[in-house]
Amino acid sequence: MKKTILFGTLIFTLFSCAEEEATVTKKDTAKKQTSALPLVQTAKIENTSFSHKISIQGNIETTQDILINTEMSGMIQDVAVSAGNMVKEGSVLLRMDAAILSANIQELESQLEFAEYMLEQQNKLFEQNLGSEFDQRSANNQVNSLEAKLNTLEIQRSKMVVRAPFDGTIDQVYAKKGQLAGPQMPLMRLVNMAKTEVVASVSEKHFKSIKKGTSLTVNFPNYKLNPISTIISSVGSYIEPTNRTFSIRANVNNNAGLMPNMLVELDIIDFQVDSGLVIPSKSILKNAKSKDYIWVLKPSKKDSYSVKQVFINKLKAFDGKALIEQNEDIKEGALIIEGGARGITKKDLVRIK
Numbered sequence: 001m002k003k004t005i006l007f008g009t010l011i012f013t014l015f016s017c018a019e020e021e022a023t024v025t026k027k028d029t030a031k032k033q034t035s036a037l038p039l040v041q042t043a044k045i046e047n048t049s050f051s052h053k054i055s056i057q058g059n060i061e062t063t064q065d066i067l068i069n070t071e072m073s074g075m076i077q078d079v080a081v082s083a084g085n086m087v088k089e090g091s092v093l094l095r096m097d098a099a100i101l102s103a104n105i106q107e108l109e110s111q112l113e114f115a116e117y118m119l120e121q122q123n124k125l126f127e128q129n130l131g132s133e134f135d136q137r138s139a140n141n142q143v144n145s146l147e148a149k150l151n152t153l154e155i156q157r158s159k160m161v162v163r164a165p166f167d168g169t170i171d172q173v174y175a176k177k178g179q180l181a182g183p184q185m186p187l188m189r190l191v192n193m194a195k196t197e198v199v200a201s202v203s204e205k206h207f208k209s210i211k212k213g214t215s216l217t218v219n220f221p222n223y224k225l226n227p228i229s230t231i232i233s234s235v236g237s238y239i240e241p242t243n244r245t246f247s248i249r250a251n252v253n254n255n256a257g258l259m260p261n262m263l264v265e266l267d268i269i270d271f272q273v274d275s276g277l278v279i280p281s282k283s284i285l286k287n288a289k290s291k292d293y294i295w296v297l298k299p300s301k302k303d304s305y306s307v308k309q310v311f312i313n314k315l316k317a318f319d320g321k322a323l324i325e326q327n328e329d330i331k332e333g334a335l336i337i338e339g340g341a342r343g344i345t346k347k348d349l350v351r352i353k
Contacts, residue, residue: 004040009214027075029031037348037349038340038344038348038350038351039340039350039353040336040337040338040339040340040341040344040350040351040353041338041339041340041352042336042337042353043280043283043328043335043336044334044336045279045281045331045333045334045336046278046332047276047277048275048278049274049275049276050272050273050276050316050318051269051271051272052269052271052316052318052323053261053270053319054206054267054270055266056202056266056267056268057200057266058200058201058264059198059199059220059262059264060196060197060198060258061198061199061261062191062193062195062196062197063195063197064166064168064190065189065190065191066165067186067187067188068165068186068187068188068189069185069186070094070096070162070181070183070187072160072183073097073183074098074181075097075178076095076175076178076179076180076181077095077096077097079093079094079173079175080092080093080281081093081094081188082170082173083171083173085169085170086167086169086170087164087169087170088301089164089166089167089248090163092161092162093187094175094187094188095160095161095162096155096160096181097159099282101157101160102157105153105154105157108149108150109150110147112143112147112150115139115143115146116143118142118330119139119140120192122135122138122139122140125138150224162187164190165190166190166192167192167194168190168191168192169192170188171188171190171191172188174187175187175188175217191260193257193258193259195251196252196258196260197249197250197252198218198230198249198252198264199246199247199248199249201219201240201245202245202246202248203244204239204240204244204245206268207239209270209271210232210268212232214231214232214269215231215268215269216230216231216232216266216267216268216269217229217266218230218266219264219265219266220262220264220266221263222262222263223262228252230250230251230252231250232249232250232268233250233251234248234249235247235248271286273323275326276315276323276324277330277332278321278322278323278324279294279321279322280320280322281320281321281322282338282339283336283338284312292312292314293309293311294309294310294330294336295308295310295332295336295337295341296308296309296310296329296330296335297337300349302350304349305335305349305350305352306349307349310329310330312327312330313325315343337350340353
């Protein structure tokens with residue numbers, strides 16, 4: 001009786017072990033089959049905003065940056081400013097010798113005084129019918145002529161003093177005391193950096209997408225300055241035939257001590273949508289006919305996914321993202337292959353890394 005029980009127990013134990021070993025073998029086989037599947041990286045399709053930018057080089061300029069000249073010739077008598085001085089509009093910058101003009105003015109003033117006396121006497125004689133109308137008009141003409149000449153000399157003498165045309169900083173002084181100045185000779189440079197602007201040349205292919213009011217970001221690659229956000233204030237209406245570009249300008253508040261001719265880089269938003277289907281650019285592949293497509297994943301067996309080839313229309317791509325046209329086969333949140341899609345076919349199963 002005991003032998004029979006022991007024999008039955010032994011058979012049951014051997015049967016149980018064989019069953020467990022078969023189960024383990026199936027699991028191992030399934031794991032091996034899954035591990036043999038292609039390993040891919042995935043991303044989700046997003047419905048979000050998208051912007052496309054172009055980057056170009058530009059320069060900082062100011063509308064008030066001039067070389068000051070004199071309208072009159074003369075010996076420089078006094079230079080009232082030095083490089084680095086802040087000046088106000090109307091401040092005296094330089095004086096020239098006006099002795100000859102002053103002497104001429106004094107002479108004319110004396111002649112005018114006598115001419116006015118002669119006119120007064122002619123008027124009295126004319127009222128008494130003792131003088132002729134011709135003498136009266138000659139005396140009046142003499143007074144008017146001398147007044148006009150005197151006014152001309154006064155203007156010329158005023159221009160022997162050079163004044164600042166606007167508020168600014170004297171950047172450089174070229175004039176020296178005792179030097180002979182003339183209209184073609186620059187005396188000094190005056191710069192007002194309170195009002196600055198960015199000027200750049202843009203390829204004509206972007207003419208339709210860049211308008212007045214288009215947003216841009218000003219970056220300073222050679223300086224440790226924070227980027228500045230602004231908008232385009234004016235767009236040129238002329239294409240330069242030598243390089244096929246047009247000019248743009250954007251006002252920049254000079255809070256960071258910008259200087260003329262600083263090199264800048266502009267990021268201009270030439271395309272923008274508030275909402276659209278956006279996917280990683282590297283998830284887009286091309287077939288033999290150069291058509292764009294992506295692989296869309298669907299859950300299959302445990303830890304594996306089936307793939308579906310979906311052709312798309314790529315609208316724009318920038319900074320690793322691509323905006324695609326709405327498609328019936330893909331929706332927001334759908335899982336797509338971002339990396340590792342090379343060599344995959346429609347019949348393959350894949351696993352996610």
